[in-house]
Amino acid sequence: MKFIDEARISIAAGDGGNGIASFRREKYEPEGGPDGGDGGHGGNVHFVADRNVNTLIEYRYRRRFNAKRGENGRSSDCYGKRGPDLTLRVPVGTVIADVNSNRILADLDCDGKKVLLAKGGRGGLGNVHFKSSVNRTPRQCTRGEPGEQRDLRLELRLLADVGLLGLPNAGKSTLLRAVSAARPKVADYPFTTLEPHLGVVRVDDERSFVIADIPGLIDGAADGAGLGIRFLKHLKRTRLLLHIVDLAPTDPAADPVRDARAIVHELERYDPELARKPRWLVLNKLDLIPPDEIEARIAGFLQACEADDVPCFRITAISGGGCRELMQRLQEKLDRLPRPDMADEATAGNRGSLWPVLPPDETQPSPA
DSSP states (O other), rough: OOOOOOEEEEEOOOOOOOOOOOOOTTTBTTTTOOOOOOOOOOEEEEEOOTTTTTOSHHHHHEEEEEEEOOOOOTTTBBBBOOOOOEEEEEEEEEEEEEETOOOOEEEOSTTTEEEEEOOOOOOOOGGGGOOOSSOOOOOOOOOOOOOOOOEEEEEEEOOEEEEEEETTSSHHHHHHHHHHOOOOOOSSSOOOOOOOOEEEEOOOOSOOOEEEEEEOTTTGGTTOOTTTTTTTGGGGSSSEEEEESSSSSSTOOOOOOHHHHHHHHHHHHHHHHHSSSSSEEEEGGGGGGGGGHHHHHHHHHHHHHHOOTTTTEETTTTTTTTTHHHHHHHHHHHHHHHOGGGGGOTTOOOOOOOOOOOOOGSSSOOOO
16 A cells, blocks of 8 residues: 555535424414424534554545535424534544644544544524514524534654664664564665654563654755655654664765764754654664774764764664664663653753763663
8 A cells, every 4th residue: 555644635514404484284273383493413524543544545535525414404393414423534643734724733643532623513593493472473594504614734643662764775674674573675775765664673572662764864855855854754753763874885975974964964954853852873784894993983983973972882784783782772761761742841952962962871881
């Protein structure tokens, strides 16, 4: 199935049914009085998060969704039937915003969460409501009210604990394959990952977390270079980011330090809040470096990036070397980190360096 994570739609709740002006006329009761019933209320439009829905593809080709209107009232005091509600199912993690005001209306971040976004119109009144001692033959009735209409923007943000950042071919998908059952495409050319992938990492029988892999960023991504930054929204809900760096690029013109800074720069241009999330450094493809040069190259990289106090891990994703230790440390950190809705703004002003300042317990030497 094609991965669709954005859509624009219009919704309209049902109009209310009209009330009618009617009089009772039966045998032996020629002047039975008013008996016009009310119109039924229009149907509402609800959105509900469903874990069995994975993409917004339903809303890519159909853009208009209307709930049914209420029935008109009838004679003999018969009220019109209420219009049935329309329930639209979206993936868990969908954010719904109003196109005109750009205001977020709902964040469906858990399975089964339901929200009313367009209310149906009230039904009109029949003439039975207008009778009185001085008005015994009322001919007034009211029309039903129109239902609410909205133009909406749907945006899917994947629910994951850890997000992977890095250039194309840095080894993000290879790492995801090494630590989970996910099988994203891996090849020896850039941009093999064209859509986000999720993988569940099970550390032991009772603890696990979810990793999100997104297409790689390049310098100028915020301006549309490469695949741009449209997939970065999937990292907004993560609690920790892993910055994967290829320390042995095959391109002789590549500079790992410059590339690492470019990724952080694009992150800050997209969303400063996302750039302030805790980020760990993961140095990959160490098997391609001569053993006697590894320490010097790592030390030079960390010094140039001013990341000496940042948790730094050495892995060889293709063979799984160092991956288990990294996953163990991630689980320990996630056990201490608050959920996104409980996160404080303690690091909001920390913008002076390439890497966020982490608590003292996170500045321990990285495992070899």
